[in-house]
Amino acid sequence: MDVLLILIDWFPYLLSGIATTLGLVLSALGLGLLLGLPMALGQVYGSRPVRWVIGIYVWFFRGLPILVLLFLFWFGIFPMLGLGALPAFAVGAVVLGLRGAAYQSQIFRGAVQSIGEGQMIAARSLGMSRLTAIRSVILPQAMRIALPGWSNEYPNILTDSAVCYAIGVAELLTITSRMVTQTHITMPIYLAAAGIFIILNYGGLKVLHGLEKRIAIPGFGSGAV
Amino acid sequence: MDLAAFTFDILLPALMQGLIITLQLIACSAPFGLAFGIAIAVGRQYGGGAISWLCKTFVFLIKGTPLLLLLFILYFGFPAIGITFTAFTASVVGFILCNAAYNAEYIRGALISIKDGQMIAAQALGMTRWQAIRHVVLPQALRRAIPGLSNEFIYLIKYSSLAYMITVIELSGAGKLVATKYFLYTESFAAVGIVYLVLVTITTVAVNILEKRVAIPGTTRGTTAAQL
Amino acid sequence: MNNDIVLRVEDIHKSFGDNEVLRGVSFDVRRGETKVFIGPSGTGKSTLLRCINQLTPPDRGRVWLDGEEVTNSGARINYFRQKIGMVFQNFFLFDHLTALKNVELALLKVRGMGKAEAREKALNELRQVGMEDWADHYPAELSGGQAQRVSIARALAMDPDVILFDEPTSALDPELTREVLEVMKKLAGEGMTMLVVTHEMGFACSVANEVLFMENGVVAEQGTPDQLLHDPQYTRMKDFIGRIDSRLGD
Ligand SMILES: Nc1ncnc2c1ncn2[C@@H]1O[C@H](COP(=O)(O)OP(=O)(O)O)[C@@H](O)[C@H]1O
Ligand SMILES: [Mg+2]
Numbered sequence: 001m002d003v004l005l006i007l008i009d010w011f012p013y014l015l016s017g018i019a020t021t022l023g024l025v026l027s028a029l030g031l032g033l034l035l036g037l038p039m040a041l042g043q044v045y046g047s048r049p050v051r052w053v054i055g056i057y058v059w060f061f062r063g064l065p066i067l068v069l070l071f072l073f074w075f076g077i078f079p080m081l082g083l084g085a086l087p088a089f090a091v092g093a094v095v096l097g098l099r100g101a102a103y104q105s106q107i108f109r110g111a112v113q114s115i116g117e118g119q120m121i122a123a124r125s126l127g128m129s130r131l132t133a134i135r136s137v138i139l140p141q142a143m144r145i146a147l148p149g150w151s152n153e154y155p156n157i158l159t160d161s162a163v164c165y166a167i168g169v170a171e172l173l174t175i176t177s178r179m180v181t182q183t184h185i186t187m188p189i190y191l192a193a194a195g196i197f198i199i200l201n202y203g204g205l206k207v208l209h210g211l212e213k214r215i216a217i218p219g220f221g222s223g224a225v
Numbered sequence: 226m227d228l229a230a231f232t233f234d235i236l237l238p239a240l241m242q243g244l245i246i247t248l249q250l251i252a253c254s255a256p257f258g259l260a261f262g263i264a265i266a267v268g269r270q271y272g273g274g275a276i277s278w279l280c281k282t283f284v285f286l287i288k289g290t291p292l293l294l295l296l297f298i299l300y301f302g303f304p305a306i307g308i309t310f311t312a313f314t315a316s317v318v319g320f321i322l323c324n325a326a327y328n329a330e331y332i333r334g335a336l337i338s339i340k341d342g343q344m345i346a347a348q349a350l351g352m353t354r355w356q357a358i359r360h361v362v363l364p365q366a367l368r369r370a371i372p373g374l375s376n377e378f379i380y381l382i383k384y385s386s387l388a389y390m391i392t393v394i395e396l397s398g399a400g401k402l403v404a405t406k407y408f409l410y411t412e413s414f415a416a417v418g419i420v421y422l423v424l425v426t427i428t429t430v431a432v433n434i435l436e437k438r439v440a441i442p443g444t445t446r447g448t449t450a451a452q453l
Numbered sequence: 454m455n456n457d458i459v460l461r462v463e464d465i466h467k468s469f470g471d472n473e474v475l476r477g478v479s480f481d482v483r484r485g486e487t488k489v490f491i492g493p494s495g496t497g498k499s500t501l502l503r504c505i506n507q508l509t510p511p512d513r514g515r516v517w518l519d520g521e522e523v524t525n526s527g528a529r530i531n532y533f534r535q536k537i538g539m540v541f542q543n544f545f546l547f548d549h550l551t552a553l554k555n556v557e558l559a560l561l562k563v564r565g566m567g568k569a570e571a572r573e574k575a576l577n578e579l580r581q582v583g584m585e586d587w588a589d590h591y592p593a594e595l596s597g598g599q600a601q602r603v604s605i606a607r608a609l610a611m612d613p614d615v616i617l618f619d620e621p622t623s624a625l626d627p628e629l630t631r632e633v634l635e636v637m638k639k640l641a642g643e644g645m646t647m648l649v650v651t652h653e654m655g656f657a658c659s660v661a662n663e664v665l666f667m668e669n670g671v672v673a674e675q676g677t678p679d680q681l682l683h684d685p686q687y688t689r690m691k692d693f694i695g696r697i698d699s700r701l702g703d
Contacts, residue, residue, distance in 0.1 A: 063422040065386035068397050068414060075404060076411030122545035122604075125506060126559040126611060127535035129528075136562050141549045155288070162291035166390060173294055186305035190298045198289030219593020220548050 003188050010179050017175030018196060024093050024161040024171055025204075029153065031097025036104030040142075041134060043105065044112045054105065061102035066163045069095050074167040092164035092171075100157055104150065111146035112138060144215060151208035155201050162197070172196060228412065236403055236416055243399025244420060250313070250385045250395060254320035255378060261321060262328025262374075263363070269329065270336045271358060280329070287326035293387050295319045300391040316388035324381050331373030335366035368439050375432035382424050396420060459484045459614050459646050460537075465504050465514035467497070474500050475511070476670040482615065485644045489657040491693065492667035498650045501667070502617045505648075506530075506537045519614060535563060538608030538616035542623050544600045546592040552579060552603045553588035556610050564611070578606035582636050598629030602636055615646040622653060652697050658682065666690040 007014075039057070042050045061069070073095050078086055115138060123133035162173040176193040180186050269280035287295070300315040310318065339362050347357035367374075389398035400417035404410045460482040467475040474497040482488060490498050503509035505516050507523065507530050516523040523533045547555050556575035560566045566574070579585045582602040592600055601621055608616050618637065622630040634656050641647060641660045651657065657664050658678040666674040666689065674681075674690045681687045681694075 059426075060418075060422070063383075063425040064418045065383035065397065065421060067386040067389065068400070068417050068421060071397070071401060071404075072411070072414035072418060076414050080411055116545075118541065118543055118545035119547060121508060122539075122541065122547070123559075124508060125534055125539040126607070127531040127533075127563045128559060129531055132562050136558060137547050141547075144549065159291040162293045163387065163390075165293060173291065173297070177297065180301065187298070187302045190294065190302045194286075194290045194294055194298070197291055197294065198286065201289040202285075217549055217593075218591045220591065 003185055006179075006183050006185060007189075007192065010183075013175055013179070014172075014196075017170060017172040018200070020089065020169065020175075021158070021161055021171040021200070024089065024096060024164060024169065025154070025157050027093040028096035028100050028157050028161070031094065032100025032104045032153070032157075033150075035098070035101035037108055037139075039101060039105035040108030040112055041139075043109050045130070045134065058102045058105060061099045066096070066099060066160050067166055069099060070163060070167050088164070088167045088169045092161070092167060092169045096157055096160060096164070099160075100153060103156070104153060107146050107149040107153070108142060110149070111142040114145055115141050141220075144217065144220065147208075147212050147215070151205060151212065154204050154208060158197070158201055158204065231407065231409060231412070232416070235407070236400075236409075236413060239399045239403045240396060240416060240420060243394060243396040246313075246388075246393060246395040246399075247382075247385050250316055250320065250388055250393070251381060253317045254324060254385070255381060257321045258324030258328060258377075258381065259374070261325035263332055263367075265325060265329035266332035266336060267358060267363070269333055271354070284326045284329055287322055288330075292319060292323050292384055293390055295323065296387060296391050312388070312392045315391060316385075316393050319387075320381060320385065323384070324377055327377045327380070328370075328374055331370045331377070332366060334373070335369040336362060338369060339365050371432075371439060372436055375428075375435070378432075379425055379428055382428065383421065386421075457484055458482065459519060460505070460648075461515075461517040462501075462505060463515045463517070465501065465511045465516070467500055467504055467509065467511050474670055475504065477514070478667075478670075478672055479514075480665065480672065480675075482646060482648065484614075484646055486662045487641045487647045487649065487660050489661040489664045490648065490650045490667055491652065491654075491657065491664060491690070492673075493693065496667045497670045498667055499619050502539070502619050502648065502650065505617060506534050506539060508539075531563070535559070535611040536614045538611060538613035540601070540604055540608055540616060540618045540621050542620040544592070544597070544604045544624075546595075546600055546604055546607075548592050551589050551591055552584060552595065552606075555592070555603055556607045559607070560610055575606075575610060578610045579603070581609060582606045583632075596629060597625045598632045601625065601629075601633045605633075605636055605640075609640075615648065616640075618647060618649040618651070620650050620652070622651065654694055654697070664690070666693065 039054050043054050046054070064072075070092065074088065074091050078084060078091055119137050119141065120133055123137045124130070128136070161171060164171055165173045165177065168174065172193060176189050180189050183189070265280045265283060268276045269284070270277075272280060296315060296319045299310055299319050300312060303310060303315075343361050343365065344354075344357050347361040348354065352360065385395060386397040388395050389401065392398075394402065397417050400413045404413035407413075458481045462481075463479050465475050465478045466473075478497075478501055480488070490501070492498055500509055504511040504514075505523070507516075507526075511524065514524070518533055518536060521533075523530070523537075526533060546552075547558065550558060553572070553575050556578050557571045560571040560574060561568070564571075576585055576588060579588055582605050584599060584602050584606060587595060587599060587603070592603075595603065605616075605621075621637070622633050625633060630653070634653060637647070637649070637656070638660055649656075649661075661678055663675060664678055664681055665672045666687075668689065674687050676684065676687060681690055
């Protein structure tokens with residue numbers, strides 16, 4: 001049938017959209033982790049000014065809609081900083097990542113705060129510096145506690161990545177919209193797009209839940225056996 | 226034209242117009258999102274068989290689909306099969322579906338957390354199952370779901386901006402039009418951002434007050450280890 | 454036991470806000486000695502131990518280890534803390550690590566020991582406390598007595614000059630208490646220097662060289678177990694022991 005042939009025709013193009021979407025999500029998750037983790041530690045262990053600055057950051061990035069953040073950075077801040085030549089993909093990934101860091105930092109902060117203070121006391125009593133104690137005692141525990149909450153960042157970022165359509169990133173929604181305009185086949189293409197997003201969504205979650213099981217420790221956190 | 230004149234004569238009036246549309250979007254979506262969310266949660270939990278499956282599938286599909294795509298389907302897709310919405314209606318329908326699906330998850334979690342004894346006690350008094358759900362289980366569950374529901378309300382405020390992508394000139398759309406016309410991008414979007422921050426912050430404060438009134442005292446932890 | 458002084462505690466004061474918890478505590482600890490601290494709860498026994506290794510910095514007073522000042526020692530405190538082991542009422546084992554890794558961790562990260570060497574030493578310490586068969590178990594899989602023995606091994610691994618025990622058996626039921634006290638007795642017999650906060654009077658009488666009775670932030674009475682059992686002058690301590698004995702008898 002027509003629709004099927006057209007879909008097959010466009011298949012490579014569709015694949016590139018999927019790849020771009022996944023690229024956005026993975027870079028954003030990675031950047032969010034890279035920034036979110038130190039931010040969480042700063043909020044728990046940092047001095048008052050450090051905590052204050054991180055608090056403002058979190059408030060800002062969680063208070064603005066993703067669409068407004070994308071517009072602000074794409075049209076405003078990056079060109080103003082002389083980074084106007086950055087491709088839309090990079091801007092999308094960075095904005096999703098900066099925003100993800102704000103959310104992730106709160107997940108990690110909750111995890112760090114849920115660890116009993118005895119862990120730090122015992123570590124310090126053995127002669128560990130604060131940094132060593134954080135690195136070898138607090139963080140490995142916090143990461144495990146945070147993982148279930150962190151996994152839920154994946155579907156959030158995946159569905160938000162579609163908003164990068166607004167700045168012209170050639171991700172899945174953009175590609176399928178172009179297909180709609182050019183083929184005049186509307187519903188089947190949109191529904192196919194929804195199907196692909198749903199598969200990416202729950203498929204990714206499955207992988208993450210598998211990871212949770214792999215690093216589970218007997219009697220510890222959510223990985224209780 | 227200087228920045229002050231631009232801000233006060235052009236930008237702010239435009240944003241106020243947009244803000245009104247944003248508030249209308251929220252006001253039209255939130256109550257139905259809550260009601261629909263309750264219905265789905267109850268249907269999922271107590272409906273049994275087909276109803277339960279339908280509710281579950283609805284949540285699964287909506288949570289798996291980006292909201293923006295859902296709006297495209299409603300606004301661009303449905304006319305292709307003969308159903309036409311205005312942009313505003315399409316937005317509101319999209320927000321209700323999305324808000325309801327996420328609310329339902331929180332309410333269901335709360336329903337599960339209410340002990341079986343409550344239902345049994347109510348039925349022992351001669352209430353029907355539906356009366357017990359309505360008058361005993363739900364009032365308790367909704368209380369417990371308040372933190373999650375408020376979170377979703379705040380998301381609704383922010384995601385209402387996506388209506389602009391299907392041509393509703395709400396707050397961010399108004400900012401975008403001004404920004405493009407006057408080439409003042411950073412200023413315009415910063416102003417839009419501030420308005421959202423104010424909306425979200427006011428809501429957060431209000432929600433915290435609400436949550437404190439249902440919170441259990443004496444559950445906060447000291448953080449002496451943080452000083453070590 | 455010889456006569457050189459390992460640990461000197463000099464006039465320690467500590468307040469939390471208006472709450473004056475320690476009001477001048479001083480004593481010397483000789484190498485190989487076991488001192489037992491008893492007293493009502495809230496009199497600052499835990500605070501005193503934490504002031505010794507600076508987990509809680511005292512407001513006033515000094516602590517000396519082997520002739521070197523521990524108070525005001527800056528970053529060198531991490532060295533002194535290796536030399537002053539600590540065992541807690543609630544064990545505080547690292548929940549994400551096996552028994553063996555709990556003992557290894559500070560050897561690797563603080564002492565900078567190689568992997569093979571750290572492993573061998575850790576296994577050796579676990580053997581000392583009878584826990585080598587449980588090396589690969591996680592804390593959640595251990596009984597309280599086993600967990601406490603692992604935490605003693607963890608402290609021992611740093612080759613401390615002295616170990617501070619803060620009510621090591623208070624979270625344990627009698628059967629498990631016995632297995633931990635056995636280990637502590639053995640350590641005392643091998644010449645380990647120990648400061649022990651405990652309500653176990655049997656242990657105090659058979660192992661302690663000296664018993665210190667704390668009340669209201671000071672050492673109110675102190676003497677050998679023999680003195681406190683037979684000398685009529687130790688009235689407050691006797692009174693206190695009478696109270697905990699009758700409580701145990703309930
Ligand atoms: N970190 C702290 N902050 C405030 N007060 C404390 C702290 N640690 C202990 N205290 C107080 O100091 C007093 C003595 O406590 P503690 O040393 O634990 O007594 P003990 O071990 O003899 O039962 C108690 O009143 C306790 O509330
Ligand atoms: Mg104590």
